[in-house]
Amino acid sequence: MSNLHHDDHSHDNHNHGHHKETFISKYVFSMDHKMIAKQFLITGIIMGTLGMAMSLIFRLQLAYPDMKFPFLESILGQWGKDGKLDPNFYLALITIHGTIMVFYVLTAGLSGTFSNLLIPLQVGARDMASPFMNMLSYWFFFLSSVVLIISLFVEGGPASAGWTVYPPLSALPKAVPGSGTGMTLWLVAMILFIASALLGGINYITTVLNMRTKGMKMTRLPLTIWAFLLTAVLGLLSFPVLMGGSLLLIFDRSFGTSFYLADIPADLAGGIERVGGSPILWQHLFWFLGHPEVYIILLPALGITSEVIATNARKPIFGYRAMIGSILAIAVLSFIVWGHHMFMTGMNPFLGSVFMLGTLIIAVPSAVKTFNYLATLWQGNLRLTPAMMFAIGLVSFFITGGLTGIWLGNAALDINLHDTYFVVAHFHLVMGSAAIFGMMSGIYHWYPKMFRRKMNETLGQVHFWLTLVSAYCVFFPMHFMGLAGVPRRYYANSAYDQFNVFIDMNQFVTIAALLGGAAQLIFLWNFFSSMRNGKRSEQNPWESNTLEWTAPVEHIHGNWPGEIPTVYRWAYDYSKPGSEQDFIPQNVPDEGQVDEQVEPNPTHFEPSKTKAPVAARETVMFSLVKRWLGFAK
Amino acid sequence: MSNTTALTTEKKSIWGGGKSPFSVSYGKLMMWIFLLSDAFTFSSLLVAYGFVRHTYPSPVKNELIKPMQHLEEGFVEQMQHVGYFTDDKWPLPELVFNHFPFIHGMHLPLFFVSLMTFILIFSSVTMVLAVEAGHRMAKKEVATYMIWTILGGLAFLGCQAWEWTTFITEGARLDSNPFGPMAFAALFFIVTGFHGFHVFSGVVLNVIIYLNVLKGTYEKRGHYEMVEKVGLYWHFVDLVWVFVFTFFYLI
Ligand code: HEM
Ligand SMILES: [Cu+2]
Numbered sequence: 044m045s046n047l048h049h050d051d052h053s054h055d056n057h058n059h060g061h062h063k064e065t066f067i068s069k070y071v072f073s074m075d076h077k078m079i080a081k082q083f084l085i086t087g088i089i090m091g092t093l094g095m096a097m098s099l100i101f102r103l104q105l106a107y108p109d110m111k112f113p114f115l116e117s118i119l120g121q122w123g124k125d126g127k128l129d130p131n132f133y134l135a136l137i138t139i140h141g142t143i144m145v146f147y148v149l150t151a152g153l154s155g156t157f158s159n160l161l162i163p164l165q166v167g168a169r170d171m172a173s174p175f176m177n178m179l180s181y182w183f184f185f186l187s188s189v190v191l192i193i194s195l196f197v198e199g200g201p202a203s204a205g206w207t208v209y210p211p212l213s214a215l216p217k218a219v220p221g222s223g224t225g226m227t228l229w230l231v232a233m234i235l236f237i238a239s240a241l242l243g244g245i246n247y248i249t250t251v252l253n254m255r256t257k258g259m260k261m262t263r264l265p266l267t268i269w270a271f272l273l274t275a276v277l278g279l280l281s282f283p284v285l286m287g288g289s290l291l292l293i294f295d296r297s298f299g300t301s302f303y304l305a306d307i308p309a310d311l312a313g314g315i316e317r318v319g320g321s322p323i324l325w326q327h328l329f330w331f332l333g334h335p336e337v338y339i340i341l342l343p344a345l346g347i348t349s350e351v352i353a354t355n356a357r358k359p360i361f362g363y364r365a366m367i368g369s370i371l372a373i374a375v376l377s378f379i380v381w382g383h384h385m386f387m388t389g390m391n392p393f394l395g396s397v398f399m400l401g402t403l404i405i406a407v408p409s410a411v412k413t414f415n416y417l418a419t420l421w422q423g424n425l426r427l428t429p430a431m432m433f434a435i436g437l438v439s440f441f442i443t444g445g446l447t448g449i450w451l452g453n454a455a456l457d458i459n460l461h462d463t464y465f466v467v468a469h470f471h472l473v474m475g476s477a478a479i480f481g482m483m484s485g486i487y488h489w490y491p492k493m494f495r496r497k498m499n500e501t502l503g504q505v506h507f508w509l510t511l512v513s514a515y516c517v518f519f520p521m522h523f524m525g526l527a528g529v530p531r532r533y534y535a536n537s538a539y540d541q542f543n544v545f546i547d548m549n550q551f552v553t554i555a556a557l558l559g560g561a562a563q564l565i566f567l568w569n570f571f572s573s574m575r576n577g578k579r580s581e582q583n584p585w586e587s588n589t590l591e592w593t594a595p596v597e598h599i600h601g602n603w604p605g606e607i608p609t610v611y612r613w614a615y616d617y618s619k620p621g622s623e624q625d626f627i628p629q630n631v632p633d634e635g636q637v638d639e640q641v642e643p644n645p646t647h648f649e650p651s652k653t654k655a656p657v658a659a660r661e662t663v664m665f666s667l668v669k670r671w672l673g674f675a676k
Numbered sequence: 677m678s679n680t681t682a683l684t685t686e687k688k689s690i691w692g693g694g695k696s697p698f699s700v701s702y703g704k705l706m707m708w709i710f711l712l713s714d715a716f717t718f719s720s721l722l723v724a725y726g727f728v729r730h731t732y733p734s735p736v737k738n739e740l741i742k743p744m745q746h747l748e749e750g751f752v753e754q755m756q757h758v759g760y761f762t763d764d765k766w767p768l769p770e771l772v773f774n775h776f777p778f779i780h781g782m783h784l785p786l787f788f789v790s791l792m793t794f795i796l797i798f799s800s801v802t803m804v805l806a807v808e809a810g811h812r813m814a815k816k817e818v819a820t821y822m823i824w825t826i827l828g829g830l831a832f833l834g835c836q837a838w839e840w841t842t843f844i845t846e847g848a849r850l851d852s853n854p855f856g857p858m859a860f861a862a863l864f865f866i867v868t869g870f871h872g873f874h875v876f877s878g879v880v881l882n883v884i885i886y887l888n889v890l891k892g893t894y895e896k897r898g899h900y901e902m903v904e905k906v907g908l909y910w911h912f913v914d915l916v917w918v919f920v921f922t923f924f925y926l927i
Binding site: 166167172173176241244245246248249250252253254255256257258259260261263279280281282283284286287288290291294298299300301302315318319320321324327328331609610 | 689691692693694696697698700701702703705706709710712713714716717718719720721723724727728731850851857858859862866870
């Protein structure tokens with residue numbers, strides 16, 4: 044029976060170009076995972092540019108609350124009358140900025156791009172399990188983006204309840220201008236988005252589990268694939284909950300129910316008195332997605348970083364199995380800590396301490412990852428390509444942003460810090476900047492795989508340094524404002540003396556943000572012009588081990604012209620003693636070794652067959668720790 | 677075909693690549709994964725139910741009327757008078773759902789919904805038989821059992837329509853509810869409606885598969901795996917009903 048199933052669905056000879064390709068089938072409704080990856084990426088970049096432009100507009104407002112900017116009237120119309128940003132539109136901007144950055148750029152744009160590009164190529168499959176569903180996944184995402192953008196133009200403006208759309212602002216269409224059509228469209232966009240995420244996720248998981256090539260054990264998968272796999276699992280289990288929650292929200296908005304509303308008189312609520320519900324219910328349902336969502340954002344970036352750092356340090360990743368273990372631990376823990384966003388809802392202090400404990404425990408696997416990155420870099424033969432710089436940048440942000448997470452996870456401290464700029468600083472470093480750096484790293488690294496050319500290296504370095512400096516200058520000062528109590532989501536702080544003292548700091552931040560924005564223009568130029576003018580890439584430009592570089596530079600359906608390569612080793616045989624090159628691709632047979640496939644294999648985790656390659660160069664302590672933890676490879 | 681070679685030479689590690697670790701096709705695996713995520717969608721609604729339900733005191737125990745007793749006109753108003761149906765108490769489901777088609781004036785607590793549940797479970801049994809017949813490549817039998825399954829699904833949907841109609845004629849709406857808190861009615865409509873939507877999609881899928889069976893698509897393909905896949909979905913929908921039933925009618 045299983046034999047029969049397998050034959051039937053192995054994708055060996057599917058899509059082998061029997062049909063004629065038209066422009067539409069190649070570039071628009073493409074079912075090729077490499078093209079879909081590019082579609083995700085470019086849509087993500089467009090949305091990212093939009094989200095960034097929004098942040099610059101509201102940064103101007105925060106820094107110069109009393110100044111007039113005539114250009115605002117020309118681009119925003121009624122929302123920028125006389126060059127002043129409308130207060131309601133300020134809220135709308137931060138809401139859409141957050142939504143775009145979190146979902147459209149760093150979920151679809153990041154995981155969508157790289158899961159699509161790398162899963163089939165790195166596990167050795169001809170394409171995704173279901174190329175058709177994969178195509179649908181992109182088009183749902185596209186539609187969702189269109190709906191969100193349309194919502195910018197409706198009367199009353201787009202949703203303004205914050206990216207977390209808490210009721211009652213989101214549940215009562217008359218609450219604020221953006222609560223009307225704008226909010227409805229936000230929900231429509233989100234439901235399309237969830238459909239896209241589920242279609243994609245089902246595909247990613249299935250492909251990783253079912254379609255690995257011969258010899259590609261789970262313990263030989265590159266860490267990118269582990270990260271994408273767990274990301275998909277997180278999305279698959281948490282997005283449905285947001286779907287359920289949104290369904291109830293739609294009923295509250297349009298059909299007079301009151302799941303999220305308590306004690307709202309009839310004249311405020313469309314003629315029906317709303318009693319008996321609770322806005323806290325929404326918060327639970329939202330954050331059950333919301334917290335895993337930050338890992339949905341971060342894990343792919345971490346996976347990319349693992350790959351880029353190992354390749355460019357010419358060293359095996361330190362603690363491969365510990366890395367897998369920590370991804371698994373993070374994935375499991377991320378489902379039981381959502382309450383740390385709700386310490387201030389009057390939750391039972393005992394429950395609060397449970398959520399606090401869980402949150403602090405996540406610091407452990409996170410630290411494991413950080414130290415493993417550092418240990419991989421340690422005494423490596425570093426090639427500081429732009430991709431490598433951004434990967435190291437990620438590690439830096441992961442530390443600076445992660446440390447404040449420990450503050451915020453503390454229920455008692457959070458009473459002071461909740462809803463202040465401290466939170467804004469924290470999540471922009473650990474989720475915003477870190478993930479954007481991971482994404483950039485991935486773009487520079489796999490650009491040759493996507494577009495057959497390399498991006499300009501010098502521009503890449505300039506882009507990196509400007510972005511790094513400006514990101515720290517933008518987000519670091521926000522910690523101090525937050526500690527002094529400056530609340531987030533405020534239109535103008537000049538009304539309060541104790542907050543207005545930060546006006547100089549705010550101006551500094553805004554100038555840094557403008558600089559950061561300018562740096563992204565360099566990136567955009569580099570990205571788009573390299574498609575035509577970049578240096579042609581050789582097949583394996585970074586001398587990397589993973590399977591995608593064994594595929595030809597030219598894209599073909601089915602990825603490999605002949606048979607799919609068989610895998611004989613893990614992805615991290617860099618600088619192996621005794622080998623001529625400092626890298627050994629995964630498809631190179633291991634000579635002094637019995638054929639893997641017939642060798643008895645008592646556990647999933649094969650015992651180490653070779654000594655840790657660079658152990659000699661590592662400090663005694665590292666190798667001792669490695670031995671204690673038992674993950675010498 | 678590197679995959680097939682792998683299958684024959686490699687027997688040791690099921691996770692070694694080159695084959696499915698669970699010995700299932702990608703399509704079936706996808707169905708499993710989808711069902712897992714759909715389970716979370718239903719869970720979110722049932723959790724919301726629990727959350728709301730928890731804010732109300734438990735229903736009063738019924739000491740007024742026994743099964744099969746005469747049901748007077750204006751029963752609902754009567755219950756409101758004696759304090760069984762009030763805005764601040766969750767109503768007792770057996771007093772709410774106590775009608776049966778064509779039988780008037782008799783208190784039949786949860787009889788009808790039990791029948792519905794039985795119909796749905798019955799259709800799951802016929803689905804199992806269809807899958808089993810598929811393994812034997814018995815086209816005729818597959819078709820017969822699929823028809824029974826489809827009929828079961830339609831019967832369930834019909835029953836649900838009747839149940840909703842009765843509830844609505846008695847005054848229940850999304851935003852008002854003569855039986856008690858308005859959330860009771862709203863949740864009832866949303867959760868059973870969402871489940872009914874799943875049953876409806878299942879019936880549509882079953883019909884498509886049935887037509888393909890008749891056309892001989894699967895016979896040509898050499899296996900009836902599609903029947904298995906819709907079968908998984910159908911059993912899942914059935915299982916979810918058991919939970920919905922328990923939440924709304926029993927506790
Ligand atoms: C381009 C550089 C960026 C700048 C200058 C920036 C600036 C800001 C500022 C100042 C706020 C707070 C506004 C307020 O509370 O009044 C904010 C909110 C937010 N930003 Fe960014 N941001 C940037 C990039 C990002 C990125 C990459 C992410 C991705 C995670 C992100 C996610 C968010 C979220 C989720 C919010 C909260 C929105 C809300 O309160 O509902 N931002 N941003
Ligand atoms: Cu969280």
